[in-house]
Amino acid sequence: MSRLKIVAGNWKMNKSSQEAKTLVENILHQVSEFDNVVKIIIPPFPYLDSVGQLLKNKSNFYIGAQNCHTHDKGAYTGEVSALMLQSVGCQYVLIGHSERRQYFKEKDADFILKMKEALAHQLTPIYCIGETIHERKTDNHFKVITEQLVSVLKSFSVSDVKKMIIAYEPVWAIGTGETATAQQAQEMHEFIRSVVVDLFDSGIANEIPILYGGSCNPKNAQELFACKDVDGGLIGGASLNADDFCKIIFSF
Numbered sequence: 001m002s003r004l005k006i007v008a009g010n011w012k013m014n015k016s017s018q019e020a021k022t023l024v025e026n027i028l029h030q031v032s033e034f035d036n037v038v039k040i041i042i043p044p045f046p047y048l049d050s051v052g053q054l055l056k057n058k059s060n061f062y063i064g065a066q067n068c069h070t071h072d073k074g075a076y077t078g079e080v081s082a083l084m085l086q087s088v089g090c091q092y093v094l095i096g097h098s099e100r101r102q103y104f105k106e107k108d109a110d111f112i113l114k115m116k117e118a119l120a121h122q123l124t125p126i127y128c129i130g131e132t133i134h135e136r137k138t139d140n141h142f143k144v145i146t147e148q149l150v151s152v153l154k155s156f157s158v159s160d161v162k163k164m165i166i167a168y169e170p171v172w173a174i175g176t177g178e179t180a181t182a183q184q185a186q187e188m189h190e191f192i193r194s195v196v197v198d199l200f201d202s203g204i205a206n207e208i209p210i211l212y213g214g215s216c217n218p219k220n221a222q223e224l225f226a227c228k229d230v231d232g233g234l235i236g237g238a239s240l241n242a243d244d245f246c247k248i249i250f251s252f
């Protein structure tokens with residue numbers, strides 16, 4: 001079965017407004033005709049609208065958000081809701097990124113509520129999971145990934161899960177320059193599908209896109225994307241440079 005090919009750039013907390021504009025223009029300059037890959041730009045909140053304007057009517061380009069709140073609106077100073085994201089044309093939202101888990105102490109219960117909010121507003125959740133280096137070294141990586149999947153996905157129906165993307169981002173590979181080998185990525189992506197089979201069925205497990213994230217760059221993207229169960233990448237550092245990001249897109 002052929003799944004979507006996806007490259008998403010998570011800018012995290014980087015770039016000024018002008019730098020954001022220049023980066024997107026440089027990406028579009030190189031990639032605008034490259035149609036067979038879904039390209040998702042995930043800038044900081046203040047630039048969603050302006051980046052969205054630049055991407056309007058560009059083939060297979062979308063904007064995504066790095067987070068959303070658990071409620072639609074109200075007295076939650078400093079927060080941004082899925083309703084607001086939808087209103088600026090956002091179509092994707094990251095949920096459960098390891099930096100949200102680590103620095104903001106977000107837990108499964110938050111991810112479930114956020115995912116429900118996202119789905120209620122037609123946003124595709126990109127659910128991020130991944131083990132720490134300690135968990136891998138102690139041979140607990142499959143157990144941790146199973147727990148991260150089961151504890152959240154069990155609250156959703158098959159039809160909800162059909163609208164999701166999973167991103168496998170081993171914490172030890174994020175921003176470290178140390179990438180999972182293609183073999184490690186393939187092994188875990190295949191395992192993730194097997195957990196989805198156990199939770200739901202093989203149809204949905206075969207359909208759900210699973211992205212790899214963690215020091216993915218122009219040098220290793222081709223090998224990673226060639227893996228049977230790797231459907232693309234969630235790119236951090238390398239998405240901040242137009243040439244690198246475009247080379248990754250061309251790696252399929």
Ligand code: 13P
Nearest residue numbers: 010174175214215236237
């Ligand atoms: P790096 O590509 O910088 O390792 O970041 C990966 C990531 O966290 C994307 O969400």
